[in-house]
Amino acid sequence: MGRSLVQEARAWNGVQIIAIRRIISR
Structure with missing residues (x-):
């Protein structure tokens, strides 16, 4: 376990990480 x-x-x-990168890309 x-x-x-x-x-x-x-x-x-x-x-x-993906969410942060997406926010930064915006």
């Missing part, structure tokens, strides 16, 4: 948390955290980080 614990792998799910790591994967979720990585996915969340990617989503946050």
Whole structure:
């Protein structure tokens, strides 16, 4: 157990980065 948390955290980080990049691009 614990792998799910790591994967979720990585996915969340990617989503946050994409959202920030999209906001900056605007």
